[in-house]
Amino acid sequence: MSIMSFPERGPWGDAKWRGNCSGHVYKQLFGQLLRDIADPVFIDPMMGSGTSIEVAREMNIRAYGLDLHQGFNILRDSILEKTGEPGNLVLSHPPYHSMIAYSGEQWGTEAHQDDLSRCADDEDFHRKMQLALLNQREATIPGGYYGCIIGDWRRNGVYTSYQAEIIARMPATELAGVLIKAQHNAQSSFKSYGKMKLPFITHEYILLFSRKRATVLAVLGAIASQAQARLQGTWRNVVRSVLMQLGGKAPLSAIYEKVSTSTDKIESNSTWREKVRQTLQIYPDFCPVEKGVWALA
Ligand SMILES: C[S@@+](CC[C@H](N)C(=O)[O-])C[C@H]1O[C@@H](n2cnc3c(N)ncnc32)[C@H](O)[C@@H]1O
Incomplete structure (x- = not known):
């Protein structure tokens, strides 16, 4: 039980x-x-x-x-x-x-x-x-x-x-x-x-x-990669949810604007634009449709 x-x-x-x-x-x-x-x-x-x-x-x-x-x-x-x-x-x-x-x-x-x-x-x-x-x-x-x-x-x-x-x-x-x-x-x-x-x-x-x-080191590695995977997954979901709100397709500038207004915490992180670009590039959820415009794959 x-x-x-x-x-x-x-x-x-x-x-x-x-x-x-x-x-x-x-x-x-x-x-x-x-x-x-x-x-x-x-x-x-x-x-x-x-x-x-x-x-x-x-x-x-x-x-x-x-x-x-x-x-x-x-x-x-x-x-x-x-x-x-x-x-x-x-x-x-x-x-x-x-x-x-x-x-x-x-x-x-x-x-x-x-x-x-x-x-x-x-x-x-x-x-x-x-x-x-x-x-x-x-x-x-x-x-x-x-x-x-x-x-x-x-x-x-x-x-x-x-x-x-x-x-x-x-x-x-x-x-x-x-x-x-x-x-x-x-x-x-x-x-x-x-x-x-x-x-x-x-x-x-x-x-x-x-x-x-x-070993303790292996445990530390496991805990660190869990935390890292969670953070990566959150970026992926934030960008995906923003693109969904923008109708599934939007220029990078609109994605930036929506990300910065939808998440307060992100404002303090000066590298967030880079993180958004990287997220769009590495996940199969997203594809470029024309120069500077991204869509949900
Ligand atoms: C919820 S009580 C335990 C009750 C116990 N199960 C019982 O049935 O009596 C929590 C206990 O944790 C102890 N405690 C708090 N900080 C501690 C620490 N740093 N090291 C060891 N014990 C600690 C407290 O002194 C307290 O007795």
């Missing part, structure tokens, strides 16, 4: 730890992912109140629980070095950006600068989550799984999909599963949003990646 729903959290961990996860979720994941492995190892590098670790130990799974509240910092310390052995499953449950603050609120008296619930903005959070997952990947046995439990967030009318941002930043060839988990009793669900038409977010995701034997 790729959809999970556990209204009860069970006896594991601490129900008062804000943003804790139902132990039944871990129980099901361990049953599915670790059942055929002799003496499996589980690692949770952001264990919070320890729900996952308690479930694992009850199932006779060797487990390592780490967290910033006990001095382990996923943005500075190697998980593998800390545990001394890789895991068959390395699953984290990070803060959902600043939805719930941990350091200085749930634990400790001061905000910790590397607390993932204290990131400056979304971009800072996305970047740090990528680093956290690369750290988790390094601590995963080849063929094993790493990943995270994460929710999305809508604030000030903007929906940020943390799960989508993470998937975009990790090697596509390692993505192994995306599960949906119903979120029960989330505090944000009960806040008043006035006359908001969009539904409250009552689900989270479990993202699972399967570690291949590839």
Whole structure:
């Protein structure tokens, strides 16, 4: 089943730890992912109140629980070095950006600068989550799984999909599963949003990646070419959509004008005209019909 729903959290961990996860979720994941492995190892590098670790130990799974509240910092310390052995499953449950603050609120008296619930903005959070997952990947046995439990967030009318941002930043060839988990009793669900038409977010995701034997450099190459392909594809689509709006055929000057009025961001990039020309030249979507005039092929 790729959809999970556990209204009860069970006896594991601490129900008062804000943003804790139902132990039944871990129980099901361990049953599915670790059942055929002799003496499996589980690692949770952001264990919070320890729900996952308690479930694992009850199932006779060797487990390592780490967290910033006990001095382990996923943005500075190697998980593998800390545990001394890789895991068959390395699953984290990070803060959902600043939805719930941990350091200085749930634990400790001061905000910790590397607390993932204290990131400056979304971009800072996305970047740090990528680093956290690369750290988790390094601590995963080849063929094993790493990943995270994460929710999305809508604030000030903007929906940020943390799960989508993470998937975009990790090697596509390692993505192994995306599960949906119903979120029960989330505090944000009960806040008043006035006359908001969009539904409250009552689900989270479990993202699972399967570690291949590839080196970090190969992973970096894969992620870079994914990003590059996306950018190239976007140029191709922007130019194609502009040509469609211009009736399927237009002089270069009209294409330039339409591109610059239809996309604000492009204005700041002084080489955009060159990029438009290059896009028209390299893709089979476009063909020159006469001097300086392009059409959809
Ligand atoms: C959502 S809670 C985990 C809850 C846990 N699954 C439970 O059921 O209790 C997120 C945890 O991430 C930890 N954390 C935040 N930044 C971290 C960092 N840089 N390194 C390690 N842990 C971090 C927080 O201290 C917090 O305990």
